[in-house]
Amino acid sequence: MGSLHGKVALVTGGAQGLGQATATKLAASGCKVVVADLQEGRAEEACAAIRAEGGEASATAVDVTDPAAVRAMVATVLERHGRLDCAVNNAGYEGVIATTDEYPDEVWAQVIGVNLTGVFLCMKEELKAMRAQGSGALVNIASICGVTGMANFSAYNASKHGVVGLTRTAALEFATEGVRVNAVGPGFARTAMITDRGLEAKPGSEVYREIEAMHPMNRMAEPSEIAEAVAFLCSDASSFVTGQVLLADGGFMAQ
Numbered sequence: 001m002g003s004l005h006g007k008v009a010l011v012t013g014g015a016q017g018l019g020q021a022t023a024t025k026l027a028a029s030g031c032k033v034v035v036a037d038l039q040e041g042r043a044e045e046a047c048a049a050i051r052a053e054g055g056e057a058s059a060t061a062v063d064v065t066d067p068a069a070v071r072a073m074v075a076t077v078l079e080r081h082g083r084l085d086c087a088v089n090n091a092g093y094e095g096v097i098a099t100t101d102e103y104p105d106e107v108w109a110q111v112i113g114v115n116l117t118g119v120f121l122c123m124k125e126e127l128k129a130m131r132a133q134g135s136g137a138l139v140n141i142a143s144i145c146g147v148t149g150m151a152n153f154s155a156y157n158a159s160k161h162g163v164v165g166l167t168r169t170a171a172l173e174f175a176t177e178g179v180r181v182n183a184v185g186p187g188f189a190r191t192a193m194i195t196d197r198g199l200e201a202k203p204g205s206e207v208y209r210e211i212e213a214m215h216p217m218n219r220m221a222e223p224s225e226i227a228e229a230v231a232f233l234c235s236d237a238s239s240f241v242t243g244q245v246l247l248a249d250g251g252f253m254a255q
Contacts, residue, residue, distance in 0.1 A: 013091030027055030168214030171243030
C-alpha cells in the first residue's frame with residue numbers, strides 16, 4: 001500500500017503472533033515501525049527480522065497496564081520520529097477457560113487490565129499525539145468475541161466488547177480532527193494464543209479441526225491475513241472509514 005510509505009507506525013504486542021505479522025506488513029509497506037512489547041528482547045528479534053528484509057524498525061519495552069510506561073512508549077516514538085501516524089493496539093491476553101460463575105477473580109482482573117484498560121491507556125496517549133499533529137489512524141485489535149458471545153471466555157469477551165465500545169466512542173470524538181479510529185475483529189488465527197495457550201489446539205488435533213470447522217472457510221486465519229486488514233485501515237485507502245469493526249473472520253459472523 002503506497003499510501004503507507006514514510007509513515008510512522010506503533011504496534012503494541014508486536015513481538016509475536018498478530019502483532020509481529022502486522023509490524024512486518026507495515027514495514028514492508030514503507031512504514032517506520034516501532035515494535036513495543038513487554039518482552040523487549042523478543043521485540044528486538046522481531047525488528048531484526050524486519051530489517052533483514054529491508055524494512056525500518058526499532059523496539060521499545062512497554063507494560064500496557066502501566067500508565068507511566070505507556071506515556072514513555074509514545075514519547076519514545078515521538079523522540080525517534082517526530083510524529084505518530086498509525087497506532088495498532090494489539091497487546092492482549094486470553095485468560096482461562098471457565099464458566100462465568102467459576103472464573104478466577106485474579107485472571108478476570110488481568111485480562112481486563114491488559115485487553116481493555118491497556119487499550120484505553122494506549123489510546124489516550126496516541127490520540128493526544130495525533131490530535132496535536134492533526135492526523136492519524138488508530139486501529140484496535142478486537143475479535144469476533146467483541147461482537148458476539150462465546151461460552152467459557154467471560155473476561156475475554158467482556159474485554160473485547162469494551163474495545164469495540166472504546167473504538168466507536170473515540171471515532172466520534174475525533175471525526176473532525178483528522179484522526180480515524182477503527183478496529184479489526186479477527187476470527188480464530190493460527191497463533192500461539194490458539195495453538196500453545198488457551199485452547200491448546202495443536203495442528204492436526206481434533207480441537208484444531210473443530211475450530212477450523214467453525215469458520216465457513218473451514219480454516220483458521222493466517223496472521224498475515226489479519227495484518228492485511230490492519231494495514232488497510234492504517235492506510236489512506238480507508239480515508240472515509242472510521243468507527244468500524246472490520247471482521248476478518250472467514251465468514252464466522254455471517255452464520
